Amino acid sequence: MMASYEDEPMETSPRELTQNPLRKIWMPYKNGLPEKHIPQRKVCMTNCPTLIVMVGLPARGKTYISKKLTRYLNWIGVPTKEFNVGQYRRECLKIYKNFEFFRPDNEEGLTIRRQCALTALNDVREYLGVEGGQVAVFDATNTTRERRNTIMKFAEQNEYKVFFVESVCEDPNIIAENIVQVKLGSPDYIDCNTEEAIEDFMKRIKCYENSYQSLDEVLDRALSYIKIMDVGRRYLVNRVQDHIQSRIVYYLMNIHITPRSIYLCRHGESDLNMKGRIGGDSGLSSRGKEFAQCLNHFIQEQNIKDLKVWTSQMKRTIQTAEALSMPYEQWKALNEIDAGVCEDMTYEEIQDHYPQEFALRDQDKYRYRYPKGESYEDLVQRLEPVIMELERQENVLVVCHQAVMRCLLAYFLDKSADELPYLKCPLHSVLKLTPVAYGCKVESIFLNVEAVNTHRDKPENVNISRLAKEALFTVPAHQ
Amino acid sequence: MSHKQTKLTQNPLQKIWVPWMSSKLSRRRGSSVPQFTNSPTMIVMVGLPARGKTYISKKLTRYLNWIGVPTKVFNVGQYRRDAVRTYKNFEFFRPDNEEAMKIRKACARSALSDVGTYFMLEHGQAAVFDATNTTRERREIILSYAKDNGYKVFFIESICDDPEIIAENIKQVKLSSPDYIDCDKEEAVADFLKRIECYKVTYVPLDDDKDSHLSYIKIFNVGSRYLVNRVQDHIQSRIVYYLMNIHVTPRTIYLCRHGESELNLVGRIGGDSGLSPRGSQFAGALGKYIKSQSIPDLKVWTSHMKRTIQTAEALGVAYEQWKALNEIDAGVCEDLTYEEIQANYPEEFALRDQDKYRYRYPKGESYEDLVQRLEPVIMELERQENVLVVCHQAVMRCLLAYFLDKSAEELPYLKCPLHTVLKLTPVAYGCKVESVSLNIEAVNTHRDRPANVEVSREPEEALLTVPDHI
Numbered sequence: 001m002m003a004s005y006e007d008e009p010m011e012t013s014p015r016e017l018t019q020n021p022l023r024k025i026w027m028p029y030k031n032g033l034p035e036k037h038i039p040q041r042k043v044c045m046t047n048c049p050t051l052i053v054m055v056g057l058p059a060r061g062k063t064y065i066s067k068k069l070t071r072y073l074n075w076i077g078v079p080t081k082e083f084n085v086g087q088y089r090r091e092c093l094k095i096y097k098n099f100e101f102f103r104p105d106n107e108e109g110l111t112i113r114r115q116c117a118l119t120a121l122n123d124v125r126e127y128l129g130v131e132g133g134q135v136a137v138f139d140a141t142n143t144t145r146e147r148r149n150t151i152m153k154f155a156e157q158n159e160y161k162v163f164f165v166e167s168v169c170e171d172p173n174i175i176a177e178n179i180v181q182v183k184l185g186s187p188d189y190i191d192c193n194t195e196e197a198i199e200d201f202m203k204r205i206k207c208y209e210n211s212y213q214s215l216d217e218v219l220d221r222a223l224s225y226i227k228i229m230d231v232g233r234r235y236l237v238n239r240v241q242d243h244i245q246s247r248i249v250y251y252l253m254n255i256h257i258t259p260r261s262i263y264l265c266r267h268g269e270s271d272l273n274m275k276g277r278i279g280g281d282s283g284l285s286s287r288g289k290e291f292a293q294c295l296n297h298f299i300q301e302q303n304i305k306d307l308k309v310w311t312s313q314m315k316r317t318i319q320t321a322e323a324l325s326m327p328y329e330q331w332k333a334l335n336e337i338d339a340g341v342c343e344d345m346t347y348e349e350i351q352d353h354y355p356q357e358f359a360l361r362d363q364d365k366y367r368y369r370y371p372k373g374e375s376y377e378d379l380v381q382r383l384e385p386v387i388m389e390l391e392r393q394e395n396v397l398v399v400c401h402q403a404v405m406r407c408l409l410a411y412f413l414d415k416s417a418d419e420l421p422y423l424k425c426p427l428h429s430v431l432k433l434t435p436v437a438y439g440c441k442v443e444s445i446f447l448n449v450e451a452v453n454t455h456r457d458k459p460e461n462v463n464i465s466r467l468a469k470e471a472l473f474t475v476p477a478h479q
Numbered sequence: 480m481s482h483k484q485t486k487l488t489q490n491p492l493q494k495i496w497v498p499w500m501s502s503k504l505s506r507r508r509g510s511s512v513p514q515f516t517n518s519p520t521m522i523v524m525v526g527l528p529a530r531g532k533t534y535i536s537k538k539l540t541r542y543l544n545w546i547g548v549p550t551k552v553f554n555v556g557q558y559r560r561d562a563v564r565t566y567k568n569f570e571f572f573r574p575d576n577e578e579a580m581k582i583r584k585a586c587a588r589s590a591l592s593d594v595g596t597y598f599m600l601e602h603g604q605a606a607v608f609d610a611t612n613t614t615r616e617r618r619e620i621i622l623s624y625a626k627d628n629g630y631k632v633f634f635i636e637s638i639c640d641d642p643e644i645i646a647e648n649i650k651q652v653k654l655s656s657p658d659y660i661d662c663d664k665e666e667a668v669a670d671f672l673k674r675i676e677c678y679k680v681t682y683v684p685l686d687d688d689k690d691s692h693l694s695y696i697k698i699f700n701v702g703s704r705y706l707v708n709r710v711q712d713h714i715q716s717r718i719v720y721y722l723m724n725i726h727v728t729p730r731t732i733y734l735c736r737h738g739e740s741e742l743n744l745v746g747r748i749g750g751d752s753g754l755s756p757r758g759s760q761f762a763g764a765l766g767k768y769i770k771s772q773s774i775p776d777l778k779v780w781t782s783h784m785k786r787t788i789q790t791a792e793a794l795g796v797a798y799e800q801w802k803a804l805n806e807i808d809a810g811v812c813e814d815l816t817y818e819e820i821q822a823n824y825p826e827e828f829a830l831r832d833q834d835k836y837r838y839r840y841p842k843g844e845s846y847e848d849l850v851q852r853l854e855p856v857i858m859e860l861e862r863q864e865n866v867l868v869v870c871h872q873a874v875m876r877c878l879l880a881y882f883l884d885k886s887a888e889e890l891p892y893l894k895c896p897l898h899t900v901l902k903l904t905p906v907a908y909g910c911k912v913e914s915v916s917l918n919i920e921a922v923n924t925h926r927d928r929p930a931n932v933e934v935s936r937e938p939e940e941a942l943l944t945v946p947d948h949i
Contacts (some may be wrong), residue, residue, distance in 0.1 A: 016793050017753075017785060025800065026788045221704075234691075237705040240723065243862060250720045253710065283487075315487055318496045322487070330495065332848060343842075372813075378802060392713060 021378075022360045024369040049128040049407050051155050052137045053148065055166035057212060059178040061231065062167055066139040067254070069165075072251055075411045076150040076384060077377070078244065079133045083124055085140035096188040104211055117147070117305050121154050128160060135244070136160075141183040143212045149397065163245050164225035166215050170206075174231055184255065211294075218268050232256055251388070257435075260394040261304070262412070264405055265430040267316035268292045269451040272344065273427065276452070276478025279343040280334060284319045287449055291428045292323035294447040298430065299324060299397065301479075308396045310386075312475075317399045330400075333386050336401035340373025347456065347475045351468050358471055362462040365421035376421050379407050387411055402454055412440045422458060427451035440460055452478055492830050493847075494839040504751070518631050519598040520714055522607045523621055525636035527682060528675050529648040531701065532637055535722070535906050536609040540636075542721055544852060545881045547847070548604050548714065551597050555610035558586035566658040566850050569673040587617065591624050598630065605714065613682040622693075629827070633715050634695035635722065637686050641700055645675075652907050701727055727905075730864035731774065732882070734875055735900040737786035737922040738762045742814070743897065746948025747815035749806060754789045757919055761898045762793030764917040768900065769794055769867065778866045780804060780856075787869045798869075803856050806871035810843025817926065817945045821938050828941055832932035835891035846891050849877050857881055870925055875901075882910045892928060897921035922948055 015028035052069070054062040064346050066082045073080035090096070092112055101109045117140060127133040142148055148164070155162045169175065179201055184191065189197040215225050217236070227236040235253055240246050270290025272280045284292065299307065309326055310332035311317035321328040342350050342357070351358050354371075361368040369375035374382075383404065390396060390408075398408065402425050410420040412433050425431075428451045432443040453476040461470040487496045522539070524532040536552045543550035562564070562582055571579045587610060597603040612618055618634075625632045639645060649671055653659065658668040685695055687706070696719050698707040705723055708908065710716050738758025742750045769777070779796055781787035782804035791798040812820050812827070820828050824841075831838040839845035844852075853874065860866060860878075868878065872895050880890040882903050895901075898921045902913040923946040931940040 017788060017792070019785075025783060026785050028792060217704075233709055234687075235705075235707040237707065239703055239721065243859065246720075246724055249723065250716075253707065254716055313495060315496050317491075319487060322498055332851070381802070386579065388739065389713065392716065 007183075021356070022369070023367050023375065024371065026307065049133065049160050049235065050135045051124065051128075051151070051160045051162050052135060052153055052428060053142055053162060053164045054137065054139045055142045055148070055164055055215060055225075057143065057208050058141065059175045059183065059201070060166075060167040060169050061178065061257075062141070063139055063182070064257075064438060065165060065167065065228075065476045066137045068255060069248065070135075070137055071237060071411070071414045072387075073135055073248075074216040074416075075380065075387075076247075076413070077380070078135055080135040080137065080140050081127050082137040083127075084112075085117050085120050085138075088120050089113060090187055092116055099200050099207060101219070102204050102207040104207060117150075119332065121151070125158055128158070139395070141208055143208055143240070145213045145292070145303060153232045161245075161430065163225065163241075163248065164215060164223060165248075166225060166227045168214060168227060168229045169231060171230060185437070200209055226252060228252060251391070254388055256391070258394060259435070260396075262395075262433045263299075263397040263430055264425075264433065265295065265397070265407055265426060266397055266401055266405055266425060266427055267311075267314070267320045268295075268449075270316045273452050273454055274479050276346045276348075276475070277344050278347075278350075279313050279345075281316075283315050287451055288316070288427075289323070291300050291449040291451070292320045294449055295320065296323045296325065298445065298447060299326075301465075302398075304395045306395060308393055309399065310396060311399045312336065312401060312404070314401070317401070320399050324397075331386060333382050334398070334404055337376070337379050337403035338373040340370035342370050342373065346478070351471050355468070356464050357470065359462055359464040359466060362458055362471075365449055366417040376403065376407065377417075379403060383407050413442065414439075423425060424452045424455055427454060487595055490927075491826070491841070492834055493837050493845065494841060501610065505630050518629055519603060519623050520605045520633060520662075521594065521621070521633045522718065523612055523618070523632060523634045524607065524609045525612045525618070525634055525685060525695075526638065527613065527678050528671070529645045529653065530637040530639050531634075531727075532611070532646065533609055533652070534727075534908060535635060535637065535698075537609045538725060539718065539721065540605075540607050541881070541884045542857075543605055543714075543718075544884070544886075545850065545857075546717075548584075548605065549602060549848070550605040551603055551605045552609055553590045553594055553597075554584050555583075555590050555608070558590050559583060562586055569670050569677060572677040574673050574677060587836065591621065592601045595624075595628060595838070598628075604928050611678055613678055613684075615683050631711060631715075632694065633711075633718065634685060634693060635718075636695060636697045638697060638699050639701065644701060655907070670844060695723060698722065721861075724858055724861045726862060727860070729905070732860060732865075732903040733769075733867040733900055734878055734895075734903065735765065735867070735869055736871055736875055736897055737784070737790045737869060738765075739897050740786045743922050743924055744949055746816045746945070747814050749785050749809040749815075750788075750815075753785050757787070757921055758790070758897075759793070761917060761919045761921070762790045764898075764919055765790065765900070766794045768917060769796075770895060772912065774867075776865060778863055779869065780866060781869045782806065782871065782874070784871070787871070789870050794867075801856060802869045803852050804868070804874055807846070807849050807873040808840065808843040810840035812840050812843065816948070818942060825938070825941065829932055829934040829936060832928055832941075835928070836887040846873065846877065849873060853877050883912065884909075894925055897924060916929075922946065 015030065017026045018029045019026050054066055056062050063084060068085070070080045070082045089112065092115070100106060103109065120138065124136040124138065128136055138151065142151065152162055155264065179198055183201050184194060184197050189200070194198070215223065215227055221238065224239040224241050224245060229235065232253070232255070237249055240249060268284045268291035270282045270288055271285050272282040274285050307326070308322060309321055309328035311321045311328050311330050313330045313332045314335055317334070318330065342354065345353070357371065366376045369378065387408070400408070405425040406420055406423040409415065409423050409431065415423060428447050428449050430445045430447065432445060434441045456476060457474040459470060459473045487498055507797040518668050524536055526532050533554060536554070540550045542550045547561050554673035559582065562585070563571070573579070590608065594606040594608065597606055608621065612621065622632060622917060637813065649668055653671050654664060662670070664946050685693065685697060687708070694709045699705070702723070709731055710719060722775070738754045740758055741752040741755050744755050756906055777796070777940060779791055779794060779798035779800050781791045781800050783800050783802045784805055787804070788800065812824065815823070827841065836846045837850065857878070870878070876893040879885065879893050879895065879901065885893060898917050898919045900915045900917065902915060904911045926946060927944040929940060929944045
């Protein structure tokens, strides 16, 4: 991608730069208008969308992986969507009778299933083309080479890169657990009792087994894929083509399904919190110290095995963790969002000194970057190694900050960039997250110690021209 | 259920809050690599000669040290050379050569013993045991040793059957080995190939069934395929990720700073100023230089700061902005001159001179923080081919330290002058560096460590090494 210099004069004067007021990004402009191309470092620098194709017998965790991977990619900023062919089949067929639908000699069944796959692929094309998606996860068994060839032809025609994710597992305990966790609750088995459902599902798996052609080291050596064996004990990785595939492999190799809980909370109320000031590095107020003690009791009561405790490097989270009388680890990456020139200010002072900044922030709170500070978007990038390590770990308590907790919560609960900055993370409440089925169960536990509210909702008027009181309408009360 | 509220105090150098009297605070001080494990890790290479084991060993060691995991390579071939002094020919490696076998076994044991010393006495965290380790018997010895001492073991096996790759390896690193110092090229190649044959007879690769309880990665044909088995912990996961991102395709990395900025001229640090007239000249000269290099598919990266972007703009090619490439955040010292820092924060100024790598500016960053921030940049540089990185002084020092294997002590004092391009080309086990000055005058921004770093020093002593400015 080298520019051609032959036709251009030697001394072309460089383009003028202007700084985008919202994101504080410098970009070139011409005739007073910023150039459209803003060369930002995005995760996916390839113009080529990627089609991730799941492969595996039923109850091998394909949908679990599809959903989790999709959630992760969206969180780090790669627009991703999953396409579950089983869902298309349910919409087409309306009523599921029994496993006979999946018999390899059921011509009618095969026709419907093939049609569903094609419909799903069409929707993939729509998503990756018109809707601006970057990655599509094609969640189906895709157990025959023939089906996979069809998909690859489709990808070739549309210039998508293809990456296969195959899940191979022969452990009957894991398969049984899968069935209990996610199949019994499926719409297919809504009118069956547990025993009937399991029996039928096992027969369903059998229907696929005879024609199953696993990705082969020799025959499929030209393909890009990861084969996950026995829920992550072993991986075979072949021909990783680019950055996004490398990130996907790294993520898949770090996730596990061992039951565990993640506890998220903020530091106890701080002195600056009480005064309605943002940022800074103050210590706990007396109520904050009380919370730290209550947190200690709570954690002890929970009786958590091998709990790891993480804090930021700011005084208030460390003071909170100190009350737990347990070892804890300080992560700079967990520090609160840097409010730059607005550090230590009240919202009233920000409105007073930087009314335009204040308005821009309300216009796009996710992308807005404080002058000499950070944006939520920056925070997510900073927190990615924390998320990766949380995936590797088991029981963890993270004592952090409002904006940081919103980002982490958005990852676990699959919240969009628009929702993220407005998630409610009040002081003195612990969120207990437990992975269950395809998602996360959340329990919110308020530890009964009063604290100021630090949540500022988006006001109605976000225009720069608004009056001060319109801007300050939603500021929570403080000293 | 005592209500003691431990007081916190902030370590003045690193700005880390620690309890006044702590026994429970975890050792880790916020580095990017958690010291979750107290067990050191032995990384054991496996593979026939000329399969890239030493290349991987050295590169991995360099990476781990850079991210803050003290790591050392133990190359058993080196122990053998020290024991045997003169290498005659491949017959030494014949599997039926009992005398040689004794020597080789002793060398391996000696290396293992040194691994123990490194872990126990020198605070090492990872040791790379670089040898063929091609028999199950040899690997058992290592596993026993590790088990007895409570070390974790992670195997890295390199498997390659492409004769062209092997021939290229031999050319790049074997011909110049001390073993072949008095041989002509053809003799050396012939002997080395016979050496490989000696190992092939007894080579037992890691077996997916028999060795399924071990932790390992198998690398096939320089990375087209990997088999990863039982990754135990964080550091092994990072090692796997790193190994899967490196490649051996020839390429060149260009590092330079932005052109001289307005703040550079007046001796101020940090900030977000634009280029000075000389800085703009440099940008133009950089454009010409890059064009003259005729680099295929060059990627250009800048930071988010105006001065690097202005520089890249002059190149007339597409570039990518990375926030991670922003200059070190000098916190309260942003936009100040060194004289002003001395006047306003003399203690901070002294602390910085005492330990420039770990020193964190108040409300700012340290070099140690910078390295953590830059790790994804390094990872992507490893994936890429030809890249030009237009960055900043402290950032460039960190990147350079990675490529040239500089220690944390040396890193903050590496010379990265304005208007100079460093051209890095991987060669053999390291990196060739060419320094290209584009012949445009600029201020010097390099401040050496002064002789007196005590907090009690006089201002003149502190400012002795400050470079000239307006």
